[in-house]
Amino acid sequence: MTALIEYVQTHPRTVGTLCCVLLAGIAGGSLLVDTHHAHTWAEQHVPAFWSLFGFAAAAVIIGAARWFGRSGIQAPTDFYERSNATPCEEEA
Amino acid sequence: MTSSFIHPSLFLIAGALLLPFIRGPLRKPYLFLAPMLALGAVVLNAAHSGVFGVVNFLDWQLVLGRVDKLSTVFALIMGLMAVIGTLYGLHIDRAGEHMAAWFYAAGSLGAIYSGDYLSLFLFWEMMAFGSVFLIWFRRGPQSLRVGYRYLLIHTIGGIILLAGILLRYQAVGNITFDLMDVAHPELYTWLIMIGFGLNAAMVPLHSWLPEAYSEASFNGAVFLCAFTTKTAVYTLARACAGMDVLVVLGVIMALYGVIYAVMENDVRKLLAWSIVSQVGYMVAGIGIGTDMAINGAVAHAVVHILYKSLLFMGTGSVLYMTGKTKFTELGGLYAKMPATFFFTMIGCLSISAAPCFAAYASKSMIITAGFEQHLNWASWLLMFGATGTFMYNGLKLPYFLFFGKNNCSPETWTKAGDPSWNMLIAMTLGATLCILVGTAPGFLYAMLPYAVDYTPHTTYHLMETLQLLGFAALAFVLLKKYVEPVDRICLDLDWLYRKAGCGFLWLIKHPLQWCDTAWGEAYRVVGLSSLMTLSRFWSWFDWHAIDGVVDGIARSVRGLGDKVRVLQSGQIQITLYYAFSLTAVLLVAFIFFQLL
Numbered sequence: 001m002t003a004l005i006e007y008v009q010t011h012p013r014t015v016g017t018l019c020c021v022l023l024a025g026i027a028g029g030s031l032l033v034d035t036h037h038a039h040t041w042a043e044q045h046v047p048a049f050w051s052l053f054g055f056a057a058a059a060v061i062i063g064a065a066r067w068f069g070r071s072g073i074q075a076p077t078d079f080y081e082r083s084n085a086t087p088c089e090e091e092a
Numbered sequence: 093m094t095s096s097f098i099h100p101s102l103f104l105i106a107g108a109l110l111l112p113f114i115r116g117p118l119r120k121p122y123l124f125l126a127p128m129l130a131l132g133a134v135v136l137n138a139a140h141s142g143v144f145g146v147v148n149f150l151d152w153q154l155v156l157g158r159v160d161k162l163s164t165v166f167a168l169i170m171g172l173m174a175v176i177g178t179l180y181g182l183h184i185d186r187a188g189e190h191m192a193a194w195f196y197a198a199g200s201l202g203a204i205y206s207g208d209y210l211s212l213f214l215f216w217e218m219m220a221f222g223s224v225f226l227i228w229f230r231r232g233p234q235s236l237r238v239g240y241r242y243l244l245i246h247t248i249g250g251i252i253l254l255a256g257i258l259l260r261y262q263a264v265g266n267i268t269f270d271l272m273d274v275a276h277p278e279l280y281t282w283l284i285m286i287g288f289g290l291n292a293a294m295v296p297l298h299s300w301l302p303e304a305y306s307e308a309s310f311n312g313a314v315f316l317c318a319f320t321t322k323t324a325v326y327t328l329a330r331a332c333a334g335m336d337v338l339v340v341l342g343v344i345m346a347l348y349g350v351i352y353a354v355m356e357n358d359v360r361k362l363l364a365w366s367i368v369s370q371v372g373y374m375v376a377g378i379g380i381g382t383d384m385a386i387n388g389a390v391a392h393a394v395v396h397i398l399y400k401s402l403l404f405m406g407t408g409s410v411l412y413m414t415g416k417t418k419f420t421e422l423g424g425l426y427a428k429m430p431a432t433f434f435f436t437m438i439g440c441l442s443i444s445a446a447p448c449f450a451a452y453a454s455k456s457m458i459i460t461a462g463f464e465q466h467l468n469w470a471s472w473l474l475m476f477g478a479t480g481t482f483m484y485n486g487l488k489l490p491y492f493l494f495f496g497k498n499n500c501s502p503e504t505w506t507k508a509g510d511p512s513w514n515m516l517i518a519m520t521l522g523a524t525l526c527i528l529v530g531t532a533p534g535f536l537y538a539m540l541p542y543a544v545d546y547t548p549h550t551t552y553h554l555m556e557t558l559q560l561l562g563f564a565a566l567a568f569v570l571l572k573k574y575v576e577p578v579d580r581i582c583l584d585l586d587w588l589y590r591k592a593g594c595g596f597l598w599l600i601k602h603p604l605q606w607c608d609t610a611w612g613e614a615y616r617v618v619g620l621s622s623l624m625t626l627s628r629f630w631s632w633f634d635w636h637a638i639d640g641v642v643d644g645i646a647r648s649v650r651g652l653g654d655k656v657r658v659l660q661s662g663q664i665q666i667t668l669y670y671a672f673s674l675t676a677v678l679l680v681a682f683i684f685f686q687l688l
Binding site for chain 2: 049061065080
């Protein structure tokens with residue numbers, strides 16, 4: 001297994017091409033699947049709907065998490081130690 | 093009939109109490125035996141159905157053994173987890189850690205089998221007090237503090253639950269733990285739901301979970317990830333099924349956990365956020381409340397315990413071997429820990445609902461149930477969250493932990509390696525079950541509370557999943573640099589209660605202390621001064637009036653004594669002279685008065 005991983009790591013172009021072909025195959029294959037039992041209109045009528053949904057959802061989540069983190073949610077690791085120490089130090 | 097029911101908690105509690113006395117070569121077989129007996133009891137109980145272990149206590153009837161399909165499926169997975177968790181930590185010498193874990197598991201099994209609120213509450217609290225030691229046994233610099241915060245939050249949750257139970261008893265007149273009238277919720281309905289919801293890590297009552305689970309010992313986290321939240325899911329399914337607000341709360345949990353997990357730098361905290369997210373699916377399923385939704389929630393709880401414990405075992409192995417849990421201090425470990433990598437990957441694929449892996453059989457049941465109930469918004473958002481789950485758990489975690497940039501220090505790299513045999517066997521068991529449930533979910537479906545008319549293995553579901561995972565992976569590859577972990581913490585709603593705690597401390601140290609000082613000064617100036625004046629007056633009065641009278645009498649007596657003393661010359665003839673003279677005077681005076 002380790003050897004296989006090392007082979008994959010040393011051949012990024014081949015692996016990239018294979019993945020693109022695989023993704024194209026999945027998206028193409030989805031056009032052949034019966035969507036009759038799908039729950040919503042979008043699933044039934046938008047070609048390769050879940051491909052678009054998957055990509056868009058992942059991109060939105062990455063964007064949202066980055067914006068959220070940058071907006072002050074991500075703080076230095078000693079954030080609480082510093083803020084908790086202040087009143088005690090004042091008292092001392 | 094009662095005798096046929098064996099309470100599995102008895103084996104764990106008795107086993108825990110006897111454990112310190114079992115030493116040497118018997119310790120390991122004993123560690124394996126006690127949870128195995130508990131699991132055996134659960135398996136035997138599964139053959140029955142009904143109410144067992146009925147105890148009359150005061151005016152109440154306690155039911156310690158309600159056995160039905162819902163309690164059985166949860167008890168089975170909890171019993172199994174007690175075995176896997178103990179096996180994983182078999183090499184731990186510290187008896188206390190095993191005892192805490194067994195009391196914790198016993199509390200969970202007790203709560204699951206409880207048919208009344210009183211015994212449920214007792215087992216509920218046993219869980220809280222057993223589990224906190226699993227955090228303290230990490231013995232890290234933060235463990236004590238985190239443990240106390242965990243205990244404090246769970247105590248508050250317990251009080252809310254107890255308040256709900258008491259109000260319900262006042263209104264209904266019994267303590268039967270059953271489905272509440274969620275269509276017409278009373279105050280007690282909300283309180284009980286909040287009490288259960290706190291243990292299920294419902295947003296905004298969730299902050300204890302990521303903090304506590306990431307701070308627990310490597311073995312403790314394996315237990316923690318299984319019992320508390322899933323026992324809460326069981327209680328919600330039992331008492332609050334169909335409560336509309338749970339759909340909203342579940343969806344919020346599912347998405348909230350995803351966003352935080354994507355930002356997280358600590359591997360085990362990422363998994364803890366993932367629990368918040370995945371329990372969100374179960375809560376939403378319970379809120380939807382249909383047979384399929386409840387089945388989906390229960391199935392997801394079962395598979396979640398399997399894959400999440402596997403993930404915590406994998407990352408726990410990394411912690412155990414290297415002492416590190418941050419992505420920014422790890423990376424590239426696949427070559428040093430190949431078996432751990434392999435098992436962790438199975439856990440990652442299982443949580444991502446990849447075809448033929450555990451969650452593939454359960455997550456889609458909840459989402460389908462949402463669509464069938466025309467709750468499209470909820471189902472879409474849960475699908476959105478499922479994509480996120482794959483991204484942070486199926487891609488981010490394995491990539492930055494086992495591949496990506498190697499951030500290991502030379503010391504960490506040297507220490508890295510696959511863990512001991514018992515840990516590997518526990519992971520093998522977990523991984524096997526994950527694949528088994530994903531490929532042939534029939535045996536799981538047979539244990540669910542309602543009849544299952546659902547199969548995950550359809551071409552449409554397969555293609556849907558492959559598209560979602562494939563194209564989410566493409567987005568991850570293209571946008572990878574934006575999710576690269578950074579050595580920072582993520583502020584959460586715990587900021588509020590930490591700040592509230594600091595504010596309370598400030599309130600004590602400043603305004604209240606000032607008031608106390610001012611009161612002391614005022615007392616000294618006004619109260620003490622007047623008291624001293626009064627005391628001085630009484631002192632004067634005592635000295636001059638009281639003592640004056642007493643001393644005056646004394647002085648008079650003494651003066652008289654001085655005068656009379658001269659009569660005492662010591663000569664008998666003079667004494668006789670005074671005595672006869674006095675007698676004569678008295679006699680004359682007497683006669684004189686008689687004559688008058």
